[in-house]
Amino acid sequence: MSISSTVYFIPLQKNSVMEERIEATDTLIKSIGFDEIFDKNDKIGIKLHIGERNNDTHIAPEIIHSIVAEVKKTGSRPFLTETSTLYRGSRSDAVSHLTHAFEHGFTIEKTGAPFIMADGLVGNAETEVPIHGILFQSVNIAREITLAEGLIAVSHATGHIQAGLGGCLKNLGMGLASRIGKMRQHSSVKPYIGESLCTFCGLCIKWCPVDTIIEKNGKAFIVQDKCIGCGECLAVCSFDAVKYNWGVESSRLQKSVAEHALGVIIDKRNKVLFLNYMTDMTKDCDCLGSKQKRIISDIGILASRDPVAVDQATLDLTKQASGANLASISWPRIDPQIQLEHGEKIGLGSRNYKLIKL
Numbered sequence: 001m002s003i004s005s006t007v008y009f010i011p012l013q014k015n016s017v018m019e020e021r022i023e024a025t026d027t028l029i030k031s032i033g034f035d036e037i038f039d040k041n042d043k044i045g046i047k048l049h050i051g052e053r054n055n056d057t058h059i060a061p062e063i064i065h066s067i068v069a070e071v072k073k074t075g076s077r078p079f080l081t082e083t084s085t086l087y088r089g090s091r092s093d094a095v096s097h098l099t100h101a102f103e104h105g106f107t108i109e110k111t112g113a114p115f116i117m118a119d120g121l122v123g124n125a126e127t128e129v130p131i132h133g134i135l136f137q138s139v140n141i142a143r144e145i146t147l148a149e150g151l152i153a154v155s156h157a158t159g160h161i162q163a164g165l166g167g168c169l170k171n172l173g174m175g176l177a178s179r180i181g182k183m184r185q186h187s188s189v190k191p192y193i194g195e196s197l198c199t200f201c202g203l204c205i206k207w208c209p210v211d212t213i214i215e216k217n218g219k220a221f222i223v224q225d226k227c228i229g230c231g232e233c234l235a236v237c238s239f240d241a242v243k244y245n246w247g248v249e250s251s252r253l254q255k256s257v258a259e260h261a262l263g264v265i266i267d268k269r270n271k272v273l274f275l276n277y278m279t280d281m282t283k284d285c286d287c288l289g290s291k292q293k294r295i296i297s298d299i300g301i302l303a304s305r306d307p308v309a310v311d312q313a314t315l316d317l318t319k320q321a322s323g324a325n326l327a328s329i330s331w332p333r334i335d336p337q338i339q340l341e342h343g344e345k346i347g348l349g350s351r352n353y354k355l356i357k358l
């Protein structure tokens, strides 16, 4: 039996507004006490997600401002951080990502902290971090975050097309891996096209980052050798024509995510905090370049120093509120417990937790 971790929970109204979220964030982080975690002059990376173009459900810069202000009171030095995406879009290298971040309001004026891309100009600035994993003995992590003394991961709880749950582990493991690290995690995902459903709309061809989808007999066709498993074609097809083996391949990806998350925090064990926002919850993550429908009303915000416990609590509280958890509502064919069980096995955290409601 693993040790029980503490998860703090502050509830929100079902349709919470920004002022309530900021107030709840302030109460939550003051209760935890950053003085206990961070030391003067520590460089603290605040990992966030700025939302793909047109996404309006990501965590807002005003909330990040509250967190930055509290970190600064400890005398440590916060910076906002992210990595570039594998797929094409508005965040595929540092120049486009930072330009887009400013368009979404993540400026130093609005948040109080500079934005530093953790994986450099084109996603290849990395450190190979040794871990005692089951799949990997080392993982490729974005370099700049390995140089920071501390880390706060601010995660927007959503469904996720490949992991079931897009929560803290996903934010850490995929979100702070270098480009090579991301590709290693995706390497098991090899989709194919169900011909009878393909209308040949061309969208997957446009979005595939390695141009490995071609036309064959008037339908889309994936040349498997070049596919890097980014899952972009799965996300953009509106006709359910892109298929893959959900059970086997999601399982491997979830375990890989957990092992990369371990690589991110392995040298920062005492200087980490994980915040999960159960607000504006959607079926897909904030990487989708369109507005999304909320599928569960707002529940509140969670904080823990255990990344596994905070995700487990997210699943449990969304289930209590809606009868089924966020991942099951979003992607019923995926079992999100795989990433948490694996995280527990490799010493990343515990699924047993004590919930303290504020």
Ligand code: SF4
Residues within 6 Å of the ligand: 193, 197, 198, 199, 200, 201, 202, 203, 204, 205, 219, 220, 236, 237, 238, 239, 240, 241, 242
């Ligand atoms: S997005 Fe879907 S329907 Fe459109 S070409 Fe690709 S597989 Fe076919």
Ligand code: SF4
Residues within 6 Å of the ligand: 189, 191, 207, 208, 209, 210, 211, 212, 213, 222, 226, 227, 228, 229, 230, 231, 232, 233, 234
């Ligand atoms: S074919 Fe492979 S590389 Fe191209 S979008 Fe789909 S998963 Fe990504």
